[in-house]
Amino acid sequence: MCILLLLKKKILMRTRTTLLFIALLSILTLRSQTNIPEGDVFGDWYSEGSPYFIEGNIHLPSDQRLKIWPGVQVIFLGQFGFEIEGKIDAAGTQSDSITFTAFDTTGYSEGIFVGWNGLTLLGWNYSFSDSSSMAFCNVEFSQNAGISCMAY
Secondary structure, three states, X not given: OHHHHHHHHHHHHHHHHHHHHHHHHHHHHOOOOXXXXXXXXXXXXXXXXXXXXXXXXXXXXXXXEEEEOOOOEEEEOOOOOEEEOOEEEEEOOOOOOEEEEEOOOOOOOOOOOXXXXXXXXXXXXXXXXXXXXXXOEEEOOEOOOOEEEEOO
């Protein structure tokens, strides 16, 4: 009887250890994501919050700054655009770039692709937005120019 109880305890401990290991492994391999609703954006977008799913048209106000850190993916979930009046600092690196892309690329090779509406730099506020910079950024699957400038 005592040996049977010890055996059950050992099996139970082994099962708990295995479940704990699986839970820890799941937590370590899960990747974060951040949903960005339609409206104004500013602050910092870090790789730990990537990918950033854009759920509507977004806008960087003229008196605000947005820093996008290396390794961030910005994924537009529909035909949405990003208007930039404030300062954007999107500086990836050669080995860890920043990507702006569409979620659904169906039909791209057939020419029936819808895509997203791209980045538009608006130069109404020269004192702030003229110091924006983008380096090592991939802008892909936009139905428009990808990046356009107005009033510069």
